[in-house]
Amino acid sequence: MKPFALGPQEELAAEQFRSFYAQLVGIRDAINATPASPVEGDAVAAAFAHQPTADTVRGQLARAITAFGYHPDAAETLGMVDPGYVMAAVADEVLLVQCPRWSGQAVWIEEPLEFRLYGSRLAGDRVFEALDELIRRDRADPRTAMVILLALLSGFRGRFEGRSDHGEIWRWQQALYELVCRQPYVADDPAPYNLPDVSGVTLTGESMRPLPRLWPWIVGLIVVVLVYLPVSHLVWWLQAERVYHRAEAIVKDEPAAIPIRPRP
Known part of the structure; x- marks a missing residue:
């Protein structure tokens, strides 16, 4: 196989996603560092007091996204989905699914990052709708295509969280790979799996690779x-x-x- 190289826009989007996801993983790990079964009484309050608050986390991640140049006004021209919107969707899912003991979850549910930045609560559907549109238009927005691919590879499930996607996510990954890499998907090609090389990434849901051929x-x-x-x-x-x-x-x-x- 020829050496794999991203275009400049895809490379920029990949670097931004890696940076954002590294921050998100650090926050997730800090939240989950709280003991699973702390002793009763004051020790419980002390343990959870060390968790970052929802406002602190929301502010940190919102600043990271806007620092990349993504914001609702720019997203208007892209059907309300830009790389920042996808990052916000990933953050909401990670913090709500992978941090079950977070004391800030109730506050986060009231105002997820998607709502804070983009004023909507539809990312579970909208990301996949944007994905379909990107595939139909063929590289109309390579940065968003790159970030959605990395989001899926990192475990984002959106509306399929907690239930089977019947292979749909896998098919989308193949289509996005071909869109971004401009070559047919090859199962043993390591290139796309090296892109989100973030220490501490936890894959969720069903396996992202297909079952071996029987x-x-x-x-x-x-x-x-x-x-x-x-x-x-x-x-x-x-x-x-x-x-x-x-x-x-x-x-x-x-x-x-x-x-x-x-x-x-």
Whole structure:
């Protein structure tokens, strides 16, 4: 396979996503560092007091997105979906799904990052709608295509969170790969999986790779059965014939036909 290289816009979007996701992973890990079962009383309040608050997290991630140059006014020309919108959607899902013991979840649900920056609560559907539109228009917005691809590779599930997508996300990943890389998807190509190389990334939901092909195993099993049955039958037949002749010699009382082993 030819060496893989991103275009300048895709490379910029990939770097921005890596930077944002690194911050998000750090926040997630800080939240989840709280003991799962702290002792009762004051120790409980002390443990959760060290968790970052929803306002602190929201402000940090919102500043990161706007620093990249993404904001609602710019997104208006892209159907309300730009790379910043996708990053906000990823952040909301990570903090609500992967941080079940976060004391700030109730506050975050009231005002998720998507709502703070873009005034909507539809990312679970809108990201996939934008994805379909990008594929139809073919590289109309390579940065957003790149960020959606990395979001899916990092585990974003949107409206499919908690239920099967019946392979839909996998098919979208293939289509986005071809859109971004300008070449057909190859299962063993490491390039797209190296792009979101962020320490601490946790994959969620179903596996992002397809199940291994079963036909080589099925063919191998058939070959084993076809070889084993006749060979085992032949061995059984030869052994049975020897036993039959010995038994026949005993019945006819023909000692000469019975091999006599010398005593030790």
